[in-house]
Amino acid sequence: MKKLTVFMMLLILLGTFMWAGGQSEPAAEAAEVSGPVSIDFWTTQTQSDRMATIQVLIDTFEALNPDISINLVAVDENDMATQLNTSAAANTLPAMIECAAENAVAFGSEGLLNAEAITEVIRDIGKERFYAGTLRLNETARKGMYYAVPYHGWVQGIWYRADWFEEAGLNPPSSWDDILKAAQYFYKPAENQYGILVGTKAEAYAEQCFTQIAMANGAQLFDAEGNLIFNSPKMREAVEYYAELAKYNPPGPQTWRARDYYLQGKMAMFFYSTYIMDDLAIEAAAKDSLTNENFEDLAGRNFDPELVQNTRLSPIIRNTQNAGYGTIVSFGIPDHGDQAKIAAVQKFIKYLFTPNAYITWLHMAPGGMNPVLKEIATNARFQNDPKGLFQHYGKDKMAEIIQGLDSIETFSIVEGKRMAAASTIYSKQIIPQMLYKITQEGMDIDAAMEWAEAEMKKLM
Numbered sequence: 348m349k350k351l352t353v354f355m356m357l358l359i360l361l362g363t364f365m366w367a368g369g370q371s372e373p374a375a376e377a378a379e380v381s382g383p384v385s386i387d388f389w390t391t392q393t394q395s396d397r398m399a400t401i402q403v404l405i406d407t408f409e410a411l412n413p414d415i416s417i418n419l420v421a422v423d424e425n426d427m428a429t430q431l432n433t434s435a436a437a438n439t440l441p442a443m444i445e446c447a448a449e450n451a452v453a454f455g456s457e458g459l460l461n462a463e464a465i466t467e468v469i470r471d472i473g474k475e476r477f478y479a480g481t482l483r484l485n486e487t488a489r490k491g492m493y494y495a496v497p498y499h500g501w502v503q504g505i506w507y508r509a510d511w512f513e514e515a516g517l518n519p520p521s522s523w524d525d526i527l528k529a530a531q532y533f534y535k536p537a538e539n540q541y542g543i544l545v546g547t548k549a550e551a552y553a554e555q556c557f558t559q560i561a562m563a564n565g566a567q568l569f570d571a572e573g574n575l576i577f578n579s580p581k582m583r584e585a586v587e588y589y590a591e592l593a594k595y596n597p598p599g600p601q602t603w604r605a606r607d608y609y610l611q612g613k614m615a616m617f618f619y620s621t622y623i624m625d626d627l628a629i630e631a632a633a634k635d636s637l638t639n640e641n642f643e644d645l646a647g648r649n650f651d652p653e654l655v656q657n658t659r660l661s662p663i664i665r666n667t668q669n670a671g672y673g674t675i676v677s678f679g680i681p682d683h684g685d686q687a688k689i690a691a692v693q694k695f696i697k698y699l700f701t702p703n704a705y706i707t708w709l710h711m712a713p714g715g716m717n718p719v720l721k722e723i724a725t726n727a728r729f730q731n732d733p734k735g736l737f738q739h740y741g742k743d744k745m746a747e748i749i750q751g752l753d754s755i756e757t758f759s760i761v762e763g764k765r766m767a768a769a770s771t772i773y774s775k776q777i778i779p780q781m782l783y784k785i786t787q788e789g790m791d792i793d794a795a796m797e798w799a800e801a802e803m804k805k806l807m
Contacts, residue, residue: 382414382687383414383415383416384414384415384416384687384688384690384691385415385416385417385418386415386416386417386418386441386442386443386688386691386692386695387417387418387420387441387442387443388405388417388418388419388420388441388442388443388444388445388695389420389421389422389427389430389431389441389443389444389445390419390420390421390422390444390445391421391422391423391424391427391445391446391447391676392421392445392711393421393422393423396711397711397712398419398421400707400708400711401419401708402419403707404699404704404707404708405417405419407704408695408698408704411698412691412694415691415694415695417695420441422444424446424447424450427444427446427450428450428453428454431444431454431459431681432457432459434681435459435681440459440681440682440683441681441683442680442681442683442685442688442689442691442692443678443679443680443681443692443695443696444678444679444681445498445676445677445678445679446495446676446677446679447674447675447676447677448481448484448485448495448497448500448674448675448676448677448760449484449757449759449760449765449770451485451494451495451677451679452484452485452494452495452759452760452763452764452765453765453767454494454679454681455487455494455495455679456494456764456765458682459681459682460494460495460679460680460681460682461680461681461682461683461689462487462492462493462494463492464680464689464692464693465493465494465495465496465678465679465680466491466492466493467693468496468693468696468697469482469493469496471693471697472496472697472700472720476720476721476722477497477719477720477721478719478720478721478749478750478752478753478755479753479754480671480752480753480754480755480756481497481500481675481719481752481755482497483755484497484675484755484757484760485497485675485677486763487763488762488763488764489763490763494679495677495678495679496677496678496679496696497675497676497677497719498675498676498677498678498699498708498719499675499676499708499709499716499717499718499719500673500674500675500676500716500717500719500752500755501620501621501622501673501674501714501715501716501717502620502621502660502662502671502672502673502717502748502749502751502752502755503555503559503618503619503620503621503662503671503672503673503751504559504618504619504660504661504662504663504664504671504672504748504751505520505521505526505543505616505617505618505660505661505664506609506616506617506618506619506623506627506658506659506660507519507520507529507615507616507658507659507660507661508609508615508616508657508658509657509658509659510657511533511615511657512529512615515529515532515533517529517532519659519661520616520661521661521663521664521665522664522665522666523560523563523564523588523664523665523666526543526592526616526664527588527591527592529542529543529615529616530542530543530592530595530615530616531595532615533595533614533615533616534594534595536598539613539644539645540613540614540615541595541596541597541608541613541614541615542595542596542614542615542616543592543595543596543614543615543616543617544596544597544601544605544606544608544609544614544616544617544618545557545589545592545593545596545601545618546601546602546603546618546779546782547593547596547600547601547602547782547783547786547787548600548601548602548779548783549776549779549780549782549783550602550776550779551773551776551779552602552603552618553602553778553779553782553783554773554776554778554779555618555620555672556589556618557585557586557589557778557779557782558672558756558757558758559618559664559670559671559672559756560585560588560589560592560664560670561581561582561585561758562664562668562670562672562756562758563585563664563665563666563667563668563669563670564581564582564584564585564588564666564667564668565581565667565668566579566581566582566584566585567579567581567582567758567761568758568766568768568769568772568803569758569761569766569768569769570761571761571762571764573764573766573768575768575800575803575804575807577796577799577800577803578796578797578799578800581667582796583792583793583796586781586782586785586792586795586796587792588666589782590782590785590786590792593782593786597614597642597644600783600786600787603619604641605617605642606619606623606626606636607636607637607641607642607645608642608645610626610627610633610636610637610651610654611636611637611645611646611647611648612648612651612654613645620673620715621673621714621715621717621748622714622715623714624713624714624736624740624748625713625714625734625736627654627655627658627739628655628736628739628740629734629735629736629739630650630652633650634650637649637650655739655740656739659744659747660747660748660751662747662748662749662750662751663750663751663753663754669754670754670756671751671752671753671754671755671756672751672755672756672757673751673752673755675719675752675755676716678696678699680692680693700720702723702726702728703728705718705720705723706723706726706728706729709723709729710729710732710733713732713733713734713736713737714736717748717749717752718749719752721746724742724745724746724749724750725742725743725745725746727742729745730742730745757769758772758773759773768803768806768807771806771807772803772806775802775806777799777802777803777806778799780799780802781795781796781798781799784798
């Protein structure tokens with residue numbers, strides 16, 4: 348029965364491989380695999396429905412490549428480092444892993460990944476096809492070499508009422524100056540309307556909002572040698588600017604939940620990832636933001652079907668430089684030294700980048716999994732997701748949204764080196780605590796930054 352199922356599925360996929368929104372399917376060529384080879388593939392997509400989808404892709408690949416068999420293994424993202432190091436010590440490394448780019452850089456820096464093999468894959472696919480920022484997050488200290496190949500990710504930016512901006516004659520909120528000007532213009536607390544939402548609670552959302560703003564000013568936590576440079580003029584400018592923006596928030600310490608103001612027509616713009624896309628477009632997804640249960644000063648309202656058309660995203664923020672923000676998930680090839688397995692994995696990865704296989708994977712989480720290849724963003728099949736989400740946006744807006752991947756940055760990677768201390772600082776929420784002290788407790792900016800740097804040094 349399984350063979351029959353795979354055969355029927357293969358016939359269907361072979362029929363569709365010649366169509367990809369008007370494009371032919373690129374060949375997934377790789378080094379020749381001689382003789383049967385079995386590879387273990389560790390994935391962090393641990394949900395049962397996602398595992399089932401990946402298994403379908405594996406079954407199809409195996410039907411096309413009978414000499415290669417793939418064993419899919421689910422590994423929790425938080426356990427990946429421990430399990431990979433244990434596997435290395437036991438000389439039982441898997442042939443392929445999927446994990447966050449920051450972890451891939453960490454593993455590569457420890458000598459656990461084969462940069463030469465994965466860089467060859469990227470060159471074969473075509474570096475120019477990738478959003479540049481996604482490659483940069485996987486780059487080694489040696490420019491042009493990579494620890495892993497990016498596969499998908501989510502983008503953060505400022506979602507804003509384009510109709511309000513147009514009526515007011517304001518520029519889109521991309522530059523520091525334009526963001527602040529719009530926040531001030533739309534701030535009308537007497538009418539229960541607010542200019543912007545940035546995080547001011549001591550939690551991850553505040554860090555995510557602040558990181559993109561800081562990166563837009565060229566501010567970093569560390570230099571390439573690993574020296575802490577937090578308390579710098581560039582970082583102080585970013586903190587001062589963030590504190591100013593927070594004045595145009597809804598009252599009180601706020602987190603992502605205050606998106607309710609936007610969905611109820613009481614806010615001009617807010618920071619959020621592409622995971623907000625279904626809330627803007629689909630009534631069932633928006634329901635929990637349309638009540639007064641979370642905020643007493645909101646009356647609740649009916650779903651606005653025109654909101655998605657009146658909303659746009661500024662995925663790139665700039666002051667002294669462009670900065671995108673988000674998370675990238677990548678594929679890596681552990682350095683196990685087995686050439687037959689390396690060739691098999693290279694072939695499998697290239698198959699996963701062919702449009703139909705790629706789009707099948709991305710459709711596991713529309714809006715949350717966005718393509719790292721530029722042409723996929725406007726691909727007709729990608730637009731036709733199972734939830735019917737992307738049809739509310741259209742290919743031009745989708746390309747605009749996903750473009751944030753071109754300039755994606757992080758405090759954790761500097762010139763191809765992963766700063767492990769940055770992750771520790773993030774986990775202890777030192778920057779959000781500092782922002783809370785400034786915006787909610789009235790602490791002086793210089794004193795707050797000195798406190799934050801002292802806390803960072805304790806961890807180091």
